[in-house]
Amino acid sequence: MLSVVLPVYNEENQIEKTVAEVKNTIKQLGEEYEIIIIDDGSTDNSWEVLKNLADKNAEISAYRFSRNFGKEAALMAGLSHAKGDACITMDADLQHPPELIPEMVSYWKEGFEVVEAVKKDRGKETSFSRFSASLFYKIMYRLSGFNLENASDFKLLDRKVVDEIVRMPERETFFRGLAAWVGYKRKEVYFSVPERETGKSRWSKIKLFRLAITAFTSFSSLPLQFVTFMGILFLIGSVILGIQTLVMKLKGWAIGGFTTVILLLLIIGSCLMISLGMIGIYIARIYNEVKSRPRYIISEKCGKDK
Template identity: 50%
Template sequence: MENSNKISIIIPSYNEEQLIRNTSEVVSEIMNQNNIPFEILFVDDGSKDGTWKQILSLSKDNSNIHGIHFSRNFGKESAIYAGMQYAKGDCCVVMDCDLQHPPIKIVEMYRLWEQGYEVVEAVKEDRGEESGIHRFMANLFYKIISKLTDIDMMNASDFKLLDRKVMLVLLNMKERNSFFRALSSWVGFKTIQVPFRVAEREAGESKWSTKALVKYAILNITSFSSAPMQIVTICGFIMLIISFVFGINSIIQYVTGKALGGFTTVILLQLFSSSIIMICLGIIGYYIAQIYEEIKGRPKFIVSEKC
């Protein structure tokens, strides 16, 4: 009896012209060999190369391949949510176009879903080939976000299988700046993890520079937690303690009749306090900017073409 539970394989793609065809062939072959009904949904995140032309060509030759093309680059998170919105399967799996997420793992994840699991998370056994600074920054970010969210994110990835009900919960969250990797764990449901090894890229270069990772980290930490706002309170207490110490010292000098010297100390205190104030204003300003982005109510993405 043929399996009727269809899986939607969502593949965000940005300037992946060299990889689209090979990825679709590898994934299709694995799904067909294991008799799993599937659709492949490529989400072209405003690519500047021939990515969309490749998707169009493949969709004409294979009815299981579909595509969405953004009007411009909106980012990977938006591409994932667009994929979930347009997916027609009973469950979906999100994977990278470069095949660093091994497609053969989808079969294992799908079988676990058939057993009743609603979220199947693929966790990294290693991070693959990365530069030292990139690895350090990535580990630092995941340590911070794990601490702030009380969710173990150290080996987390976007490579996840989600049941249809989980997809609907995530799509009904109205926040514009969403952190898919954390939110898909935060929502709960019956969850299991499967380990995987990060494979080497088939072609092209990673789109994640250290600068992009830092920007991504700041955006997701502030969108998922208000903990950085507590830095303002901590800095305020530090300044209070310093002021209290120097205040007592000034009173003692006044009572004992000693001259109140220390021009250098005054300058250093002014510089220190000004720096603290500017840092605090920067943190507050960033959160206000996030609020401003949210209340404008602009869509997460704009689809210009479908196939």
């Protein structure tokens, strides 16, 4: 059986069409399937639409979060409720084309345990968005060793992969990174990102920045080592500067250096603040994990698992 996980946030005008296309695609494969839809605290009429879909389609289960917990939490909730031998995660806005599913399933049947859909292009994104994404993936590769360039949340995961991801206890997750970290036999398929038919992306720049911080701190402690490197660098610089100052003083060449002192104080102060900020981010993550609050809270259910 195949499970399809669809995170939804304010997609009342799109979700019915997405579900219809996913159903038609999977029916052509002749496979048993279920569709799990997670409403991530939508503020529009999405939940009413989902309840109607679940009432009319026995293969659909819908879960509603008590508030907006974020897409990463919605993906983890969907994986936790999936019962299929393989699970497909995809967006509900049809920017992940359902027609790619048969190819992904065929590779899975050949023995690949993770089939990843990789973007051939980024659609009509702005130049700034393309640059930001490219910079993020380059930094992520340097920090973690995982090449996620043009990766997406459109994936097929074998049952054993799903089980491993779900049992990870961390509260703040980065799904693409986790899917790469677990390993297993992998295959890539490629797609061009179509334009959204309705609405616009719900990812604000602030949300993307927070996700980037979560990704960096989840898979690498290198930024903390960078703090140590800066300290060593400034120690060496201060020793050299101290020797130079002493020599000039003994030879009577010393001159007023008020501007230099101010600049050094500003540079060192800035580095200290950046270092404390990096340490603070990691401490905040530890604090959030220690509290052990649930990743999400489900307030309502509808469908076959009600």
